[in-house]
Structure formats: C-alpha cells, structure tokens
Amino acid sequence: MPTLEEAQKEIIAEFSEAADWEERYQMLIEIGDELPVLPPELKTEDRLVPGCQSRVWVVxxxxxxxxxxxxxxxxxxxKGMIALLLRVFSGRTREEIKLASLEFLKEIGLDKHLSMSRRNGLYSMVNKIRSF
Incomplete structure (x- = not known):
C-alpha cells in the first residue's frame, strides 16, 4: 500500500495526463465506476454525508x-470524488487522516473546477471521514 503522500502523488500524476477538464470529469466518473457498490443495508441515514447535494454514504x-x-x-x-478520497484516506490511522494535507485537490484543480455545491460536498465528505 502506498503511503498517504505517494497516493496523492499518484492521483496528481494521473490527472496531469488529462488534456482538459472534460477529460478530468470523465476520469472522475471512471474512478467512481471502479468503487464497489455499497450493499443497500449499509445505506442508512446515519451514514449519509451532511452538506452534499447528492446522497453519499460513508461506512x-x-x-x-x-x-x-x-x-x-x-x-x-x-462517486468519483469519494473514490479519490478513499484512495488517500482508507487504510490509514486516525492521526494520519487528521493531519493529511489536501493539497492534491488543489493540484488536480478540483477546488477550482467544481461548482460551489460540489466543492462544499467534497469538503463535507472530508469532514465526515475526519470525524471518525
């Protein structure tokens, strides 16, 4: 398993190969498609991320x-955005998650190219993960 920093560098490298933002959005969709489907019994209200326009469950x-x-x-x-966060955060200690820099989000341009509601949702997902 790569370190937290290595995981972020891998994501930056992958996204730097995209020619434009249309291609990056397509990459996000493809990354999300690789995420295993969460069983319906785990999609409960208490696992929903507050502040997201879309429904996002985190277990x-x-x-x-x-x-x-x-x-x-x-x-x-x-789903692609949460898949990126899982690549960085899942399998880490609570301390690593708490102290992790989120510079990779800026490096790949997500903070600039997402709508305000999606950007708020992204940081709500980060906050939900860090709350564990």
Whole structure:
C-alpha cells in the first residue's frame, strides 16, 4: 500500500495526463465506476454525508488501529470524488487522516473546477471521514 503522500502523488500524476477538464470529469466518473457498490443495508441515514447535494454514504471500519472506509453515491461525479478520497484516506490511522494535507485537490484543480455545491460536498465528505 502506498503511503498517504505517494497516493496523492499518484492521483496528481494521473490527472496531469488529462488534456482538459472534460477529460478530468470523465476520469472522475471512471474512478467512481471502479468503487464497489455499497450493499443497500449499509445505506442508512446515519451514514449519509451532511452538506452534499447528492446522497453519499460513508461506512468506516477500524482494524488494527487503521480506518478502512467504504463509500457510495447516487451521483457519478460525486462517486468519483469519494473514490479519490478513499484512495488517500482508507487504510490509514486516525492521526494520519487528521493531519493529511489536501493539497492534491488543489493540484488536480478540483477546488477550482467544481461548482460551489460540489466543492462544499467534497469538503463535507472530508469532514465526515475526519470525524471518525
């Protein structure tokens, strides 16, 4: 498993290969498509991320001091965004998650190219993960 920093660098490298934002949105959708579907019984109200326009469920499980996270969304782009966050955060300690820089989001341009509501949703997902 790559370190937290390596995971972020991998994402930056992948997105830097895209020619434009249309291609980056397509990448987000494809990344989201790779996320396993969350079983319906785990899609409960208490697992919903508040502040997201789309419905996003986040399910943490702690094993040997590390937080492993499953997630799903009813929106293709939002599912891609949570999939990116899981690549960075899942399998890390609570301390690593709490102290992690989110510079990769700026590096790939998500903070500039998302609508205000999607950007708010992205940071709501980060806050939900960090709240665990």
């Amino acid at each position: 943490p499980e702690e094993k040997e001091g590390k937080l492993f996270i499953q997630a799903d969304s009813d929106s293709a782009i939002t």
